[in-house]
Amino acid sequence: xxxxxxxxxxxxxxxxxxxxxxxxxxxxxxxxxxxxxxxxxxxxxxxxxxxxxxxxxxxxxxxxxxxxxxxxxxxxxxxxxxxxxxxxxxxxxxxxxxxxxxxxxxxxxxxxxxxxxxxxxxxxxxxxxxxxxxxxxxxxxxxxxxxxxxxxxxxxxxxxxxxxxxxxxxxxxxxxxxxxxxxxxxxxxxxxxxxxxxxxxxxxxxxxxxxxxxxxxxxxxxxxxxxxxxxxxxxxxxxxxxxxxxxxxxxxxxxxxxxxxxxxxxxxxxxxxxxxxxxxxxxxxxxxxxxxxxxxxxxxxxxxxxxxxxxxxxxxxxxxxxxxxxxxxxxxxxxxx
Amino acid sequence: xxxxxxxxxxxxxxxxxxxxxxxxxxxxxxxxxxxxxxxxxxxxxxxxxxxxxxxxxxxxxxxxxxxxxxxxxxxxxxxxxxxxxxxxxxxxxxxxxxxxxxxxxxxxxxxxxxxxxxxxxxxxxxxxxxxxxxxxxxxxxxxxxxxxxxxxxxxxxxxxxxxxxxxxxxxxxxxxxxxxxxxxxxxxxxxxxxxxxxxxxxxxxxx
Numbered sequence: 296x297x298x299x300x301x302x303x304x305x306x307x308x309x310x311x312x313x314x315x316x317x318x319x320x321x322x323x324x325x326x327x328x329x330x331x332x333x334x335x336x337x338x339x340x341x342x343x344x345x346x347x348x349x350x351x352x353x354x355x356x357x358x359x360x361x362x363x364x365x366x367x368x369x370x371x372x373x374x375x376x377x378x379x380x381x382x383x384x385x386x387x388x389x390x391x392x393x394x395x396x397x398x399x400x401x402x403x404x405x406x407x408x409x410x411x412x413x414x415x416x417x418x419x420x421x422x423x424x425x426x427x428x429x430x431x432x433x434x435x436x437x438x439x440x441x442x443x444x445x446x447x448x449x450x451x452x453x454x455x456x457x458x459x460x461x462x463x464x465x466x467x468x469x470x471x472x473x474x475x476x477x478x479x480x481x482x483x484x485x486x487x488x489x490x491x492x493x494x495x496x497x498x499x500x501x502x503x504x505x506x507x508x509x510x511x512x513x514x515x516x517x518x519x520x521x522x523x524x525x526x527x528x529x530x531x532x533x534x535x536x537x538x539x540x541x542x543x544x545x546x547x548x549x550x551x552x553x554x555x556x557x558x559x560x561x562x563x564x565x566x567x568x569x570x571x572x573x574x575x576x577x578x579x580x581x582x583x584x585x586x587x588x589x590x591x592x593x594x595x596x597x598x599x600x601x602x603x604x605x606x607x608x609x610x611x612x613x614x615x616x617x618x619x620x621x622x623x624x625x626x627x628x629x630x631x632x
Numbered sequence: 633x634x635x636x637x638x639x640x641x642x643x644x645x646x647x648x649x650x651x652x653x654x655x656x657x658x659x660x661x662x663x664x665x666x667x668x669x670x671x672x673x674x675x676x677x678x679x680x681x682x683x684x685x686x687x688x689x690x691x692x693x694x695x696x697x698x699x700x701x702x703x704x705x706x707x708x709x710x711x712x713x714x715x716x717x718x719x720x721x722x723x724x725x726x727x728x729x730x731x732x733x734x735x736x737x738x739x740x741x742x743x744x745x746x747x748x749x750x751x752x753x754x755x756x757x758x759x760x761x762x763x764x765x766x767x768x769x770x771x772x773x774x775x776x777x778x779x780x781x782x783x784x785x786x787x788x789x790x791x792x793x794x795x796x797x798x799x800x801x802x803x804x805x806x807x808x809x810x811x812x813x814x815x816x817x818x819x820x821x822x823x824x825x826x827x828x829x830x831x832x833x834x835x836x837x838x839x
Contacts, residue, residue, distance in 0.1 A: 348657075455720050489688055489728065514686070521690040531691075546812045551691045591816050 332364050336371065343378050350385035353378060358391060373402060380412055384419040392416055407433050411442050423450050441471060448480075457488055475501060482514070491522045509541035513548045520555055525564055531555040532576065546587065553580035637673040638745055638765065639782040642789045643828050644679040645761070647821065649793055650805045651681040652717035652749050658684040661730070662807070663700055663737075664713030664747065674712055674743050680819065681807035687716070688729040696808045697733075703820065711737055713745040721751025724764055731773060738768050746773055756794075761786065792831045801827050 335356050342353060357379035365372055380395035396416060399409045410433055417426035427450060430443040444467055451460035464481045468474065482497035498515040505511055516534035519527045532555035538548035556576035559565060565573075588594070644664060651660050662681040666674060682696045704711060714737055716730045726734070726748055734746040746766040753762035761783055765776040783789065796802045804824040811819040 453720070455723055486686060486688060517686065517689045517691050521688075523690075546815060547692060550695050550812075554691055554695065587815060593815060 332360070332367055335360050336368070336375075339375060339378060343374070348385070350382040353382035354386050354388060354391065357382065361395070373399065377408075377412060381415065384415060387419075389416070389419070392419070407437060407440060408442070411446060414443070414446055418446070418450060418453065423454065426450060441467075441474070445477070452484070457484060460484060461488070473504070475504065486518065491518050494518050495522070507541055509538040509545050509548070512538035512541060513545055513551065516548070516551055516555070520551065525559065525562060528555050528559050528562075532559065532573070536576075544587075546584075549580055549583055549587070553577050553584065556580065636743075636767075637780045637782060638767075638776070639673060639675045639784065640763075641675070641677045642785065642792060642832050643825065644676045645763075645783065645789055646793050646796065646828050647679050647681060647805060647824070648715050648717075648747075648749060649754070649762075650796065650802045650824075651684075651807060652751070652754065653797075653802065654805055654807075655684040657719060659687050659717065659719045659727075660684045660807070661687050661714065661716040661733075663697075663711050664715060664745065665700075665704060665709045666712040667707075667709045670710065670741070674745060676712060676745075678709065678825075679715065681805065681821075683809045684807060685809055688727075692809070692812070693733070697736075699808070699819075710741060712741050712743070713737065713747060715747040715749060717749035717751060721754075724748045724750040724752070726766065726773065734766075734773065742768075744768065745776070788832075792828065795831055796828070 338356055339353065339360070341347075342349060347353075357375060360368065360375060361372070361379060368375060376395040376399050380392045380399070383389070383391040383395065393416070396409070396412060399406075399412065403409050410429060414426045414429040414433075417423075417429065427447060430447050433440050433443040444463075448460050448463045448467065451457075451463060461481065461484050464477060464484065468477055468481065471477065478497050478500050482494045482501070485491070485494035485497065495515060495518045498511055498518060501508070501511045502515060512534050516531045516538065519534065520531035532552060535548045535552040535555060538545050539552065542548075556573040560570050560573035560577060648662065651662060654660075660681065661683055662679050664676045665678045665680065667677045668675045680700050682700075683692065686692070701711065703709075714730065714734045716726070718724060718727065726746060730746060730748070734744065738744040744767075748764045748766070750762040750764055753760055761781075763781075765781055766773040767776045768774075801824065804821070804827065806817040806819050806821055806824075808819045811817050
């Protein structure tokens with residue numbers, strides 16, 4: 296929360312009038328502390344629209360707005376109550392969450408949206424059975440309520456019931472095929488379960504509908520790399536390159552490009568031409584990495600030494616300190632050669 | 633200290649704790665380092681926080697492991713263990729990914745340890761260290777006897793962690809993932825290390 300100290304000039308003073316406008320009134324010189332309400336509202340709106348999860352900040356700004364300036368917020372206040380309530384749950388502030396919920400219940404007594412918030416509070420208190428009952432009652436009323444269905448899946452996830460969560464999420468996506476958030480959640484669940492083929496499928500869906508999103512490309516490439524084998528490494532390299540095309544500052548993609556190209560070049564199964572091409576890609580990646588570090592005046596030494604070591608003579612991970620004793624990192628049994 | 637004993641320094645503990653606290657909704661992991669010579673007891677003198685996203689994907693894990701390895705050889709340290717905190721606080725059992733990485737470390741260091749952070753014990757005023765340690769026995773990872781795990785000056789360590797939170801210095805912690813998001817951030821945490829060592833020093837009455 297920012298207080299703006301506006302040292303007024305001799306005759307003017309900045310105040311917020313009753314219609315919430317910033318005006319200049321001419322008055323004798325005084326010091327005025329102003330809470331820049333519109334700035335706080337804008338911040339909350341930005342965080343809402345871009346789905347930030349900076350809950351501590353939201354609680355900070357939101358609590359102030361609600362407690363001190365509720366009358367100046369107009370109809371925005373309800374959506375702010377909702378936003379602050381969810382953030383409060385995230386920060387274990389049940390007191391704040393409860394008071395926001397009460398205001399919303401009073402204003403919207405039969406709302407499913409508010410019922411869902413009540414359910415989320417029960418989840419935060421780990422009263423999962425009660426939360427499920429609430430969501431089930433919403434779904435009885437309105438079987439198409441996606442929010443309630445997703446909360447039920449989140450409960451399964453919180454309880455560690457991954458396979459059930461995956462099953463439910465798959466069923467959900469059969470009906471609601473365009474739900475990006477759900478596809479991404481499913482890809483995360485599959486990655487945690489080491490089911491990389493299915494995770495790749497989810498990411499493919501996401502890339503199709505979001506072709507300009509460099510993060511999906513990069514994640515897809517990481518999954519392919521993890522699956523291992525020459526074909527997957529080549530796909531990985533292509534998608535790391537695609538991610539870089541979409542955002543040339545994606546460091547993960549740059550490192551990923553280096554590692555996949557180097558592994559392909561080091562493979563005994565590739566033709567001389569493929570080897571040569573991949574050596575070129577790897578060299579390009581190294582130069583870009585070096586440049587990125589130098590631009591920030593950072594020592595690139597450790598980075599580049601370790602890169603060279605990471606693909607030296609068939610082993611992706613070598614300890615320099617114990618020469619001759621190579622430690623190979625095989626993630627899930629696939630050798631990266 | 634004798635064979636089979638493991639000592640965990642304040643610096644290592646504090647950074648692991650801070651790492652898990654910084655990303656309460658994610659699984660996090662990192663490497664445990666030692667600056668003492670091999671053989672005898674294991675003294676974990678430092679740690680490097682690694683990831684808070686996609687712990688089971690290969691490329692960044694491989695990259696991070698290689699980086700830390702090179703850095704260790706330059707700074708006379710060895711990788712002697714691995715830590716992980718699961719996103720699901722009620723489940724502190726090692727995941728397949730944790731076991732695999734610990735296995736690789738064990739191939740290099742025969743008294744390597746696997747440390748799981750117990751999320752359920754990470755509340756203010758908890759009297760017990762929120763850690764569960766495993767060691768390699770008979771080709772599997774077995775729970776280590778609590779009495780062989782040394783956390784010297786436990787009270788002081790707790791107080792140091794609390795001081796880091798109240799001064800806001802816990803936000804200084806950088807893990808490898810954060811470094812990749814912004815390469816100006818230092819994953820070796822020199823600044824934070826200095827702050828912690830200052831708090832540890834006898835001048836602060838913490839010994």
